[in-house]
Amino acid sequence: MTSLALKTHLNSPLAARLIPYLALFAGMVTLACGTSFAKTLFPVIGAEGTSAYRVGISAVLLVAVFRPWRFRLARADLGAIALYGVVLGAMNLSFYMALRTIPLGLAIAIEFMGPLTLALIHSRKPIHFACIGLAVVGLGLLLPLKAGAGALDPIGMALAAFAGLCWALYIVFGKRLSHLHAGQSVALGMSVAAMVVVPFGVAHAGAALLNPAIILAGVAVAIFSSALPYSLEMVALRSIPKRTFGVVLSAEPAVGALAGLVILHEHLTGQQWLAIAAIVAASVGAIATTREAKIELEPSAP
Secondary structure (H helix, E strand, O other): OOHHHHHHHHOOHHHHHHHHHHHHHHHHHHHHHHHHHHHOOHHHHHHHHHHHHHHHHHHHHHHHHHOHHHOOOOHHHHHHHHHHHHHHHHHHHHHHHHOOOOOHHHHHHHHOHHHHHHHHOOOOOHHHHHHHHHHHHHHHHHOOOOOOOOOOOHHHHHHHHHHHHHHHHHHHHHHOOOOOOHHHHHHHHHHHHHHHHHHHHHHHHHHHHHOHHHHHHHHHHHHHHHHHHHHHHHHHHOOOOHHHHHHHHOOHHHHHHHHHHHHHOOOOOHHHHHHHHHHHHHHHHHHHOOOHHHOOOOOOOO
């Protein structure tokens, strides 16, 4: 195919409709694969060190790209940015700490309970209560009520749930910064998050963080689990309605579970797959039946 023909093909109405969805799907796959790769670094620098790489390098990249000093910032916004950054850092650190003991797909499913709860907090329609019931069933199927191959580590589950709480707060505090330039708020927020997370990484991994080979791997983690997925999601958001975006994004726990299966060989039980399906269905139902203006399930944290 010639370059002219390829350009014409990409500019066709069908391609224009498909590209945003392909970008969103690619963002989910990239995030899941990047996080799976990040987990392979745990034996070397721990979850704390890996999280420090992800957040710290992402902060450097975002500051370099958006140069937040170019935009004016009111003193009243400093506190809001600090809160936004603190919960962003806590979310990243607690999620990676959860991954030490529970599979990726299940950690994402539990974390999803945070923004899902936020989306349903003002539930009024009967369908919303059905969604709540589905989410409760899904979570109940994951609870470590008995020992065995399918039992999950309670501490890992608690850390994933805390990451979900932080995700919900990230949405709340992020909305308070909606009047700022998006690049400025994300770059400054990630910089604050780095101040929260990097000390934990240094305390745990120490000089191992300075190994050139590990630094290179850390750059890959930052790019493929933060910078690239976030950029692809921003491309998708320009053309996909927010409700549709949220519905598609609800598949993230399933995508994470598949990435964990392929890359990390994390085999889930039938009950755990059923739990993921219930949580995904609850998320899809909540977003599909909520008015556009009130949808709270936002893009993945950068």
